Amino acid sequence: MIRTKYIVIAAIVVVALLAGTAALTLMTPSTTAPSMTSEKIRVIATFFPMYDHTKNVGGDRVDVSILLPAGKEIHDWDPTPEQIRQVALAKVVVYNGAGLEPFIDRVLQAASPNVVAVEASKGIALLPLEEGGSDFHTWLDPILAKQQVLNIRDALISIDPAGKALYEKNAAEYLAKLDVLDAKIKNALAKTQKKEFVAFHEAFSYFAKRYGLTQHFLLEGLAEEPGPDDIIKVIDIVKKSDIKIIFFEPNLDPEALTKVTEAVPGIKTLPLDPIENPVDAVRLGKTYIGIMEENLNSLLLALE
């Protein structure tokens, strides 16, 4: 009798402990996320900013990978048939759009017929490039990045309505962080004496417009190398505007800059990253916001 009672109590305790462990295991990643990797929404993002925005909104419900291989430059990259095949299992493809990814139609043709294609720049008013055509470097303006995040959020909700509350919560938190980034850049740049800077390539037009700066650049549009005219133009601007620092890109060969640095004694170089394919960004745990803050630090040194 007493013994039976103890056995029953012990059994109840064991069952409760097991149930508790099981519940904890399921709860570990997130209470609202699917518990198995295979249930996650497979997302392909064309390049790093789209990857980072999607991860921030999707959290544990999404499994995001980047189409652009490490070390490749988004402007002149063309996916191989094998790389395009990676897209076959994706439920969502997130791309910047505005003309950045001319290969996107071929990629989407290889995807499942039900794939949701998210053009993150949809609804954004585009600026012209100096050589003609539209400028697609929309992601470098944090306020336009917010529009991209909303487009990504809405697409995830449409394909996975069960995650709506999580996507809305995550997006709201991330948008608030982008607002903080915007305010930080705005306040810091409002105080600088100089307003002109020389970017390596014509990537920062939206950024410059947002923060009242004037962008000059060595490489126009999609050019891979500066022509003699470009170099003369930059040397002229640097001398006229008393520019002491010009920018290189961590992902590109800075050789073209040496023609300018040799011609202007004392001029220095700093990195300014267009976040087109930041080296090892995922492995190093870098973020869009973190790289934008690094860019701000470089700009502040150049504009002081």
Ligand SMILES: [Zn+2]
């Ligand atoms: Zn670019």
